[in-house]
Amino acid sequence: MKFPYGIANFEAVISEGYEYVDRTAFLPLLEDAGKQLLFLRPRRFGKSLLLSMLENYYDLNKASRFEEIFGKLAIGQNPTPLHNRYLVMKWDFSAVSPEGDANKITANLFDYLNGNIRKFSDDYKDLLPTPIIINTDNALASFQSLVAVVSQTPYKLYLLIDEYDNFANEIMVSQHYPSHDSRYAALLMGEGVLKSLFKNIKAAAAGQGVDRVFITGVAPIVMSDMSSGYNVATNIYLEERFNTLCGFTEGEISQFVQGVTQACQLPTPFADETLSLMRDFYNGYRFCPEPQQDGVYNPTLALYFLGHLQTGCAYPRRMLDSNLSMDRNKLSYIANLPGGDQLIMTALSQQGDIAIQELQDRFGVHDILQVKKDPDFMASLLYYFGVLTFRREANAFGESCLVVPNLVIRSLYAERLQALLVPQLDWHDHQAAVKSLLGHADIAPLCHLVESQYFPVFSKRDYRWLNELTIKAAFLTLLFEQATYIMDSEAEIGDGYADLTMLIRPDMRHFQQLQDILIEFKYVGLKELGMTAAELATPDQAALEALPPVASRLREGRERVLAYRDGLQSKYRQQLRLHSFVVCALGVERLVWWVV
Numbered sequence: 001m002k003f004p005y006g007i008a009n010f011e012a013v014i015s016e017g018y019e020y021v022d023r024t025a026f027l028p029l030l031e032d033a034g035k036q037l038l039f040l041r042p043r044r045f046g047k048s049l050l051l052s053m054l055e056n057y058y059d060l061n062k063a064s065r066f067e068e069i070f071g072k073l074a075i076g077q078n079p080t081p082l083h084n085r086y087l088v089m090k091w092d093f094s095a096v097s098p099e100g101d102a103n104k105i106t107a108n109l110f111d112y113l114n115g116n117i118r119k120f121s122d123d124y125k126d127l128l129p130t131p132i133i134i135n136t137d138n139a140l141a142s143f144q145s146l147v148a149v150v151s152q153t154p155y156k157l158y159l160l161i162d163e164y165d166n167f168a169n170e171i172m173v174s175q176h177y178p179s180h181d182s183r184y185a186a187l188l189m190g191e192g193v194l195k196s197l198f199k200n201i202k203a204a205a206a207g208q209g210v211d212r213v214f215i216t217g218v219a220p221i222v223m224s225d226m227s228s229g230y231n232v233a234t235n236i237y238l239e240e241r242f243n244t245l246c247g248f249t250e251g252e253i254s255q256f257v258q259g260v261t262q263a264c265q266l267p268t269p270f271a272d273e274t275l276s277l278m279r280d281f282y283n284g285y286r287f288c289p290e291p292q293q294d295g296v297y298n299p300t301l302a303l304y305f306l307g308h309l310q311t312g313c314a315y316p317r318r319m320l321d322s323n324l325s326m327d328r329n330k331l332s333y334i335a336n337l338p339g340g341d342q343l344i345m346t347a348l349s350q351q352g353d354i355a356i357q358e359l360q361d362r363f364g365v366h367d368i369l370q371v372k373k374d375p376d377f378m379a380s381l382l383y384y385f386g387v388l389t390f391r392r393e394a395n396a397f398g399e400s401c402l403v404v405p406n407l408v409i410r411s412l413y414a415e416r417l418q419a420l421l422v423p424q425l426d427w428h429d430h431q432a433a434v435k436s437l438l439g440h441a442d443i444a445p446l447c448h449l450v451e452s453q454y455f456p457v458f459s460k461r462d463y464r465w466l467n468e469l470t471i472k473a474a475f476l477t478l479l480f481e482q483a484t485y486i487m488d489s490e491a492e493i494g495d496g497y498a499d500l501t502m503l504i505r506p507d508m509r510h511f512q513q514l515q516d517i518l519i520e521f522k523y524v525g526l527k528e529l530g531m532t533a534a535e536l537a538t539p540d541q542a543a544l545e546a547l548p549p550v551a552s553r554l555r556e557g558r559e560r561v562l563a564y565r566d567g568l569q570s571k572y573r574q575q576l577r578l579h580s581f582v583v584c585a586l587g588v589e590r591l592v593w594w595v596v
Contacts, residue, residue: 001259001310005303008048010056014069021252023050024075026245027057031080034234036205036213038223039245041237041287042386044300044321046246047216051090051160054214058086058158061123086158086211087127087150089120094163098170102186105167106193113139113197117146127153140193140200147200147209156211159201165217167194168225194222198230205232219384220361238359240288247285247296253278256306264313273506274315278305280486281319284405286390289359293392301408315507317483320408330385331416334378341420343378345473347388347404348413348489354379354388355399387412407487414480417473421457429453434479438502439513441579447591450474458588468521471585472499475519484508493567496560501568503576516576518568520561522553522584529586536589544592550584554594557582561596 004018013020030037041047056062056069063084070076075083096112098105114134121132129152135141150157167187187194204210215233223233236242248256254275261271282302284295301321308316334340347354360380379402382388387409391401404410418425433445454474472489479502480487486505490497502517526533528549536544544550561580569576580596 003303010052024073036233038233046299059088090160092162093166110139147204151209159213161215165222168221195229240290260310281408289400354402414477418477455588468523472521493564498564516578518580520557524549526587
């Protein structure tokens with residue numbers, strides 16, 4: 001099987017025999033949805049391949065190859081009347097450098113647009129009655145000339161724009177530019193060049209040669225800033241019928257896994273184990289708020305995994321593809337906003353809903369850089385970035401809830417929260433404490449590390465409340481390790497939800513030193529204890545355990561752990577090397593723990 005990892009050329013995918021998950025059945029739906037469409041998805045989710053498919057389907061120059069390219073696909077059996085009826089122009093704004101001041105970016109954009117207009121002129125020279133005039137100083141004039149020439153033909157233009165918001169995304173995370181907001185304003189506000197470009201597109205689509213426009217991006221930021229400059233696009237990214245337009249379904253992933261495991265001559269149980277592992281790490285994206293919507297897999301991550309599996313008949317050591325590492329910058333931006341660290345802590349621990357009244361879709365770069373952010377704003381932005389997604393069910397109030405989609409994204413949260421809270425964490429102490437727990441089932445060094453390095457940070461930060469969520473977040477950031485473990489927070493076991501489970505990855509179980517871990521967290525505040533922070537500093541573990549509120553919490557945690565332990569052994573039929581603990585925090589001063 002040839003997996004098209006990193007390949008966004010639809011013609012190459014088909015002609016060179018790569019595996020293609022057929023999305024051509026969506027073409028009639030897209031045609032019916034409107035003539036100017038905006039479709040948003042996170043980075044690396046297959047948007048460019050989608051646009052390449054549209055380009056091949058509608059391009060008049062590809063008419064003679066329709067059967068070759070589409071004959072074996074769904075649309076090839078029942079094509080729409082519009083196939084191969086357009087002159088197609090495709091722009092990819094990710095190819096335009098955002099470096100430099102506004103004048104430099106404008107020059108980069110003009111050079112890029114003029115290059116594409118020249119290519120368009122060459123591609124369709126036999127169909128154009130007069131030459132397109134290329135204005136090297138003003139690509140907007142070049143585009144106007146193109147539209148004027150096309151309007152003299154019996155054909156219409158289909159304009160495809162990929163990564164339309166690339167400038168906004170780059171500027172937002174490029175903190176090394178002190179005036180990044182003014183650079184962007186110069187491009188988009190007033191008569192900025194980007195706004196002027198879209199005003200030209202809007203005018204051309206009003207009966208002046210452009211018949212259809214399809215725009216992809218990550219967030220609605222640029223559309224909001226353009227306001228009346230381009231207010232004619234139909235937003236289809238939240239529509240239920242387009243939930244799986246990009247991304248893989250469970251059934252499609254299952255077919256790939258079956259094919260690879262058969263080629264590797266691996267036993268049938270291995271295929272089931274592989275699908276379960278991929279589901280934990282890569283599935284879970286739901287792009288519409290309708291209940292019971294099935295999740296989809298991130299296609300780049302899935303193809304990364306499948307390529308490794310096919311090459312070596314083994315799982316990749318690292319489950320996170322480095323091509324998604326830029327998402328760290330976006331989490332950093334949210335984490336440094338007022339209340340952002342609390343939002344990330346809640347999302348990481350999966351304790352409590354991130355409920356929103358409505359997904360926000362009207363905010364621009366000025367809002368992102370300057371305006372005070374409320375939780376709905378921050379959660380909505382994380383949704384667009386692909387690090388939060390809709391939960392399957394609404395909450396008891398009928399509100400939409402957002403969750404972290406899978407373990408590979410949760411690892412980004414853990415990494416970012418650790419860098420935020422304890423940037424000076426000693427690597428050697430950290431690794432030694434983690435190895436003591438995972439290799440020897442000794443949790444004491446990790447608890448001492450939390451007391452000495454995390455608690456001083458927590459006690460100085462302005463949190464509205466402290467409870468076991470705070471403590472769990474500290475342990476999650478220290479322990480999150482995707483190369484060896486499947487980690488779960490609030491895992492459903494029987495009638496309850498375990499605070500933290502760390503189960504050895506199936507391909508790592510042959511390392512006998514590794515141990516499976518189950519931890520339940522408890523919290524007792526200083527007011528309930530009737531003690532001050534200073535009074536908690538000196539008693540030993542035994543004295544702290546004997547305090548009535550602490551003893552009560554430890555016993556309660558032990559009962560839960562025993563129930564979860566039995567449930568885990570029943571859920572995972574293999575023999576677990578399971579070690580269980582109850583950890584109770586006394587304010588953010590001390591920790592006591594029981595081995596269960």
